[in-house]
Amino acid sequence: MTAGARHEAPLLKTPFHPRTAVLNQAKQWGRWAGYATVACFTELAHEYFAIRHAATLFDVSPMKKYRISGTDAERYLNRLLTRDVRKLRTDRVAYAVWCNDDGKVLDDGTVFRLGEKEVLLMAQERHLAWLQDSAFGYDATIEDVSEAIAGLALQGPLSCTVLKAMELDGIAQLKPFGIARFDLSGTPLTVSRTGYTGDLGYELWTEPDKALELWDRLMAAGALYRLTPIGSRALDLARIEAGFIQANVDFIAADHSVRMTRQRSPFELGLDWMVDFDKGHFVGRRALLRERETGPRYRLVGLDIEGSKPAAGALVYYGRARQVGLVTSAAWSPTAKRNIALATLQAPFADKTDGLWAEIYVNKELKWEKTAARCRIVTRPFFDPPRRRATPAPDF
Amino acid sequence: MTGDRRYGAIVIGGGHNGLVCGAFLAKAGLSVLIVEAADTLGGAARNAEIAEGYVAPACAHILHLLHPQVRARLKLRRHGLRLAARRLPTVALDAQGDHLTIRGRHLEGVISDDDVRAWRRLRRRLLRMAGALHPFLGRVPPRLGSDSWRDRLMLIRLALAVRRLGKREMREFLRIVNMNVADLLDDELSDARLKGALAFDAVLGTNFGPRSPGSVLTWLYRLAGEVGSGRTGLAIPQGGMAGLTEALAASARSFGADIWTGTAVKRIVVEGDRAVAVELESGNVLRTRAVLSSADPRATFLNLVGPEHLDTGFLRGVRGIRSNGLAAKLNLALDGLPEFTGLDRAALAGRIVIAPDIAHVERAFDQTKYGAYAAEPAIEITIPTLHDASLAPAGGHVLSAVVQYAPYGLAAGWEAHRDAFADRVMESIERYAPGLARRIVGRQVLTPADIEREFRITGGHWHHGDLAADQIFMLRPVPGWAQYETPISGLFLCGAGAHPGGGVTGAAGMNAARRVLSTRHGKDAG
Numbered sequence: 001m002t003a004g005a006r007h008e009a010p011l012l013k014t015p016f017h018p019r020t021a022v023l024n025q026a027k028q029w030g031r032w033a034g035y036a037t038v039a040c041f042t043e044l045a046h047e048y049f050a051i052r053h054a055a056t057l058f059d060v061s062p063m064k065k066y067r068i069s070g071t072d073a074e075r076y077l078n079r080l081l082t083r084d085v086r087k088l089r090t091d092r093v094a095y096a097v098w099c100n101d102d103g104k105v106l107d108d109g110t111v112f113r114l115g116e117k118e119v120l121l122m123a124q125e126r127h128l129a130w131l132q133d134s135a136f137g138y139d140a141t142i143e144d145v146s147e148a149i150a151g152l153a154l155q156g157p158l159s160c161t162v163l164k165a166m167e168l169d170g171i172a173q174l175k176p177f178g179i180a181r182f183d184l185s186g187t188p189l190t191v192s193r194t195g196y197t198g199d200l201g202y203e204l205w206t207e208p209d210k211a212l213e214l215w216d217r218l219m220a221a222g223a224l225y226r227l228t229p230i231g232s233r234a235l236d237l238a239r240i241e242a243g244f245i246q247a248n249v250d251f252i253a254a255d256h257s258v259r260m261t262r263q264r265s266p267f268e269l270g271l272d273w274m275v276d277f278d279k280g281h282f283v284g285r286r287a288l289l290r291e292r293e294t295g296p297r298y299r300l301v302g303l304d305i306e307g308s309k310p311a312a313g314a315l316v317y318y319g320r321a322r323q324v325g326l327v328t329s330a331a332w333s334p335t336a337k338r339n340i341a342l343a344t345l346q347a348p349f350a351d352k353t354d355g356l357w358a359e360i361y362v363n364k365e366l367k368w369e370k371t372a373a374r375c376r377i378v379t380r381p382f383f384d385p386p387r388r389r390a391t392p393a394p395d396f
Numbered sequence: 397m398t399g400d401r402r403y404g405a406i407v408i409g410g411g412h413n414g415l416v417c418g419a420f421l422a423k424a425g426l427s428v429l430i431v432e433a434a435d436t437l438g439g440a441a442r443n444a445e446i447a448e449g450y451v452a453p454a455c456a457h458i459l460h461l462l463h464p465q466v467r468a469r470l471k472l473r474r475h476g477l478r479l480a481a482r483r484l485p486t487v488a489l490d491a492q493g494d495h496l497t498i499r500g501r502h503l504e505g506v507i508s509d510d511d512v513r514a515w516r517r518l519r520r521r522l523l524r525m526a527g528a529l530h531p532f533l534g535r536v537p538p539r540l541g542s543d544s545w546r547d548r549l550m551l552i553r554l555a556l557a558v559r560r561l562g563k564r565e566m567r568e569f570l571r572i573v574n575m576n577v578a579d580l581l582d583d584e585l586s587d588a589r590l591k592g593a594l595a596f597d598a599v600l601g602t603n604f605g606p607r608s609p610g611s612v613l614t615w616l617y618r619l620a621g622e623v624g625s626g627r628t629g630l631a632i633p634q635g636g637m638a639g640l641t642e643a644l645a646a647s648a649r650s651f652g653a654d655i656w657t658g659t660a661v662k663r664i665v666v667e668g669d670r671a672v673a674v675e676l677e678s679g680n681v682l683r684t685r686a687v688l689s690s691a692d693p694r695a696t697f698l699n700l701v702g703p704e705h706l707d708t709g710f711l712r713g714v715r716g717i718r719s720n721g722l723a724a725k726l727n728l729a730l731d732g733l734p735e736f737t738g739l740d741r742a743a744l745a746g747r748i749v750i751a752p753d754i755a756h757v758e759r760a761f762d763q764t765k766y767g768a769y770a771a772e773p774a775i776e777i778t779i780p781t782l783h784d785a786s787l788a789p790a791g792g793h794v795l796s797a798v799v800q801y802a803p804y805g806l807a808a809g810w811e812a813h814r815d816a817f818a819d820r821v822m823e824s825i826e827r828y829a830p831g832l833a834r835r836i837v838g839r840q841v842l843t844p845a846d847i848e849r850e851f852r853i854t855g856g857h858w859h860h861g862d863l864a865a866d867q868i869f870m871l872r873p874v875p876g877w878a879q880y881e882t883p884i885s886g887l888f889l890c891g892a893g894a895h896p897g898g899g900v901t902g903a904a905g906m907n908a909a910r911r912v913l914s915t916r917h918g919k920d921a922g
Contacts (some may be wrong), residue, residue: 011685077706281669283707286883325597348417 010037012215014061015150015211019219020366030232033126033146035062036381040231041060047335051197052335054226055156056219058235061211062373065129066121067145073117076140080131082266084279088113091179093194097266097274098130103287104254104263105271106130107247109192112179120145124247130255134283135338150211154218155201157240157385158225160393163202164190165221172392184210184217191395196235198242200387200394209257240331240340243302243380245269250300250328250342267296268344298325299350302380303341305358306373308332311341314358315373316349324349327358336383341375350377402653402683403429403654405912406674408661409690409891411439411851415644415655416905417688417890419470422651430653431674431854433660438641440689440851440858441804442898447838449789450729455847455858456900457778457796458484460630461621463534464490464639465830466902470647477643483629485746489828493738496589498747500629503590510639511587516586525569525617528557533620533896533903534915536911537870537878540875573613578606578754588753595758596751596774600800601723601898603862605761606754610865617863621899630728630747632783636908640900641643664689664700671701671887686917688908690891691715691852692860693873713802713874714815718867721844721857722764724802726773726821728795728837730787736829741782748777750824760801767807769817772824773799792837797825804844804856814841859898860891870897880911888912 012035014020020038028039037059041047050056052290068076077085081096088094097108110125121131131142154162163171174180174193182189187210195201206214219227236378247253256262265288266275275288305311310332316325325345333340341358349356357372388396403426407418410432418430436442440455459479466472470773485499496505538550558566560568561908572580573731577598581591595606598615605611634638645653645655664687665673671687688695697706697714706714751757751774762772781793788794799821806813818841828834843858853860861867870878871892878894890908892898912918 055861075704080708101707120651130708134708136711137698281705283709286669 014059014216015208016059016061016152018028018212019215020059020229022234026232028231032063032232032341033062033124034213036229037062038229041229043168044233044237047228047230048237048334050226050228050230051156051199051234051238052196054228055154055158055162055222056228056234057215057229058153058155058230058232059201060151060153061149062142062150063146063314064123064126065146065379066123066128067117067132067143068121068140069117070138070140071117072138072140073119075122076135076138077111077119078279079138079282082274082275082282082284085111085113086279086350090115093177093192094177095274097269097271098252098289099266099284101284101287102254102263103265103284103291105251105266105269108245113194113335117290125253125256148208149205150208152204152214152218153195153197153201154204155195155197155199156386157200158222158386159201159229161395162218162225162227165224166217173392174390174393176389186215189214197238197307198244198381198383198387198388198389199238212327218260237331237334239328240342241333241381242385243342243382245300245342246329251344264298264300264344265291265296267291268298292297298349299346299347300342300344301350301377301384303343303356303358303375304378304382305330305339305341305360305375307371308339308358309362309371309373311358311360311373311375312340314360316343317347317357317372318349318352318355320372324356333382339373339381340382356366402475403427404684405429405688405918406682406684407429407685407688407690407890408664408674408696409439409606409889410434410657410901411656411690412441412641412643412644412900413440413891413905414472414690415641415648415689416466416902417690417909418653418655419644419648419908420906421647421912422653423469423687424909424918426893426918427699428648428653429684430655431650431659431661431710431761432655432657435658436638437645437655438567438638439629439656439846440639441637441852443638444637444727444840446727446794446840447729448837450792450794451636451679451779451787452727452729452769452794452840455842456637456850457632457780457798458563458630459633459637459640459900460625461618461899461901462625463533463901463906466711467904469731470644472640472643472647475522475643477640477648479628479631480634480780481745483627484631484778486593486630487739487743487746487748489736489748489750489752490589491510491752491827491891494589495585495738495743496593498590498593507587507590509660511585511590514585515590521565521568522619522847523566523623524561526623528561528669529616529620530623530652530865531557532869533624533868533901536907537872537895539876539879540870546785547797551724569598573616574609575584575612576607576609577611577615578758580607581754583694591751592751592756596749596776597899599761600776600798602864603718603720604724604864605758605864607758608761611863614863617868617897618899632780634784636780636784636787637900644677649763661700664696664884666701666705669705670885675725685705686886686888688890688912690890690905692719692855692857692890692891693889694719694854695852696889696893697882699904703885706883710874710877713877716863717861719720719855719857719861719871719893720804720845722797722803722818723848723858724769724844725840725847726797726799726818727840728791728797728832728836730795730832730835730838732791733782733793734795734833735830744779745782749777750828752762752775764801764803766804769813769820770800770807771820773821774799774826775799775821777825778783792844796841797821802843804848805842806845810843814843814846817841817843825922842876857898858892860893861897863897868897871899880908881915884918
């Protein structure tokens with residue numbers, strides 16, 4: 001591919017494109033892993049409130065999906081990931097991160113345990129070379145099956161109701177992070193109770209040539225429940241409320257960074273609970289052990305910021321003069337009714353109960369104004385409805 | 397032989413580096429065990445009986461790089477090291493029989509005065525540069541980005557060493573260090589034989605041809621090693637290379653080291669992220685405080701340790717080490733002294749080089765790029781029996797030839813082509829030594845594939861990995877791990893795969909021992 005070709009090449013179309021393209025009234029498209037992905041179909045507020053009050057569909061097909069199989073699949077994943085995968089039973093899903101030798105996070109993703117010797121690893125970024133190189137010496141085959149699986153995220157308080165209307169038997173009994181299998185007119189349909197909204201929700205996976213049938217049946221089943229296709233902007237707002245971090249937004253993936261100091265360890269991302277030192281060796285373990293001794297340099301925290309002005313890109317100060325961090329994601333949370341943010345602070349300041357200020361920049365009709373807003377470190381998620389965890393999943 | 401005794405250190409491999417390392421550790425008071433898989437010590441520096449009564453150097457056949465501190469501190473003379481020959485001249489063969497003898501700065505044969513002067517000038521300059529580099533062969537390379545004063549001091553020393561050459565010479569050093577040796581030689585000299593032989597020196601044991609960028613650096617590297625050998629120059633030990641090995645083993649034993657031969661290691665036992673023991677093929681498990689591996693890095697990490705203990709990035713580095721050999725060995729047992737056209741007995745006692753011009757070497761290299769062996773190889777020959785008659789029955793002789801190039805990954809496979817290759821080598825030599833074949837009573841051919849199997853060196857590379865700008869000093873064996881330590885606590889490298897690399901130097905073993913002794917693994921001697 002020549003230098004000019006990448007931006008000239010048309011974006012790829014997901015299996016749902018024939019439906020999403022027609023519905024995309026706002027004509028706002030984004031780019032995700034080489035695919036055209038809808039940023040907003042109609043109106044951000046409309047799509048966002050559908051997530052929290054009805055049910056929504058988001059096309060997650062561009063997600064990179066790696067099938068890991070072989071007798072060493074579990075041993076391999078335990079080597080790759082910081083978590084202990086032995087604890088992950090078949091038909092369960094786990095959130096996971098993996099690191100380079102220096103213990104810096106390469107990406108986060110979800111691990112779908114499909115069987116004793118078969119696992120799907122889903123991630124936002126491409127990792128085939130790293131995954132394969134990590135498999136050296138293991139009986140584990142890594143395949144990129146991204147294009148063989150079409151995916152839809154069905155999220156919102158009515159999501160289970162929609163699936164019941166689609167007659168997926170027993171779906172209400174599916175526990176969070178559980179996997180269930182159904183039949184879509186002769187083709188396997190896999191449903192996991194997972195998502196990126198922090199709400200009740202599911203992700204549905206099937207073969208690409210069944211994608212449109214899946215879409216149509218969902219939309220038909222959801223017609224009564226205001227099932228609304230959403231774009232990435234509404235999803236982003238929901239994920240900030242859920243307190244989820246995003247690679248290359250809230251931290252720079254280690255293999256994307258140009259500056260070594262920008263790389264972050266799981267400790268620095270507040271993911272201490274995902275690092276299991278007792279399971280044996282895993283990539284980055286020695287570096288993380290050293291970091292456990294010396295302590296992390298940074299901490300990723302949730303902030304509750306005074307006022308209502310979203311603090312995107314704000315510098316965080318301790319007192320009026322000392323700059324101690326940066327806001328990486330921010331929003332006025334319509335549901336929590338709070339001005340929330342994710343920020344990276346220098347480690348010593350991540351324990352401060354007082355004295356933190358965000359310097360917020362606001363463009364008021366072509367005039368930049370900066371205001372200092374008091375902020376407070378708070379626990380995440382910012383919004384955490386009980387329905388997210390309830391089993392059986394409640395009807396709204 | 398039981399696993400009851402707990403050694404302070406176990407050295408894997410009884411090649412010269414393993415013996416040197418074990419000897420230095422034992423000298424410092426550690427209880428040391430050296431285990432060697434073969435029945436004979438010495439690794440690539442051992443003798444091989446190729447016909448009844450004929451003893452040839454199995455692999456290495458010239459001793460010219462032995463680090464002076466190894467010789468002195470391990471008291472090798474006291475332990476029996478004698479040189480049967482020293483300061484061997486290099487005899488550059490010429491197709492027309494006008495051979496040229498290179499004796500240090502002196503050239504003997506028909507050659508222009510201009511070339512004689514130019515060679516003196518070039519040699520003086522190269523040796524000055526090599527002299528500046530020499531001290532770093534005997535030191536632990538520094539770590540980049542480290543806060544340690546020791547690392548910083550070493551980097552400053554390196555900069556100073558180059559700076560101390562003087563402005564003009566420093567500039568010259570920086571100019572030529574990344575050049576190819578053919579260009580450098582063409583700039584300075586005109587005699588084809590001289591340039592051919594020197595170009596051969598520059599690329600011997602490397603994956604380079606004379607026109608490969610970086611071949612000046614490999615030459616300087618070789619010269620830096622030779623600087624240390626001082627007055628002995630190119631030498632041949634009494635009793636063959638085994639003479640050195642026996643002295644090393646005697647030295648190690650005198651300091652209390654135990655040496656077991658015929659003892660292959662199955663794996664290095666890692667518990668709690670530490671190397672705690674060595675498991676033998678026999679099943680015995682020997683516990684220890686420190687494991688030092690003189691096996692090549694790929695064998696050490698991929699086979700003995702195992703990938704499950706190592707991080708992906710590190711493994712990428714190890715798997716990426718270029719360690720495919722491309723030098724072969726041909727040993728001949730002869731019923732009499734071979735006759736080389738135009739060479740008298742004195743010249744035959746030298747180091748005979750078949751590299752009549754640069755193009756010969758480059759052409760030979762070219763073919764390896766496409767997976768073939770050189771149709772007309774470049775060859776280095778010694779006849780050790782001229783210096784030590786005990787190595788053959790009365791009247792008999794041994795001819796030892798290092799043959800370049802013979803790629804490890806021969807496209808057609810070595811098994812079916814070993815003899816055809818040896819025949820081509822014989823043809824090449826016979827062009828200068830007619831009738832040689834009629835004298836043969838025994839022939840041994842070692843292709844890199846054979847070297848891999850016989851000496852347990854992955855890829856059959858004598859240097860355990862190419863010596864090239866990206867695989868030396870701070871980058872050897874892999875960037876970030878050039879201090880003989882490994883990611884596994886208690887496991888160290890002490891072979892040619894570590895700095896300063898291959899050749900019979902002993903420096904890697906010596907440096908590694910010093911590193912161990914400076915860590916807690918060497919502190920409380922067991």
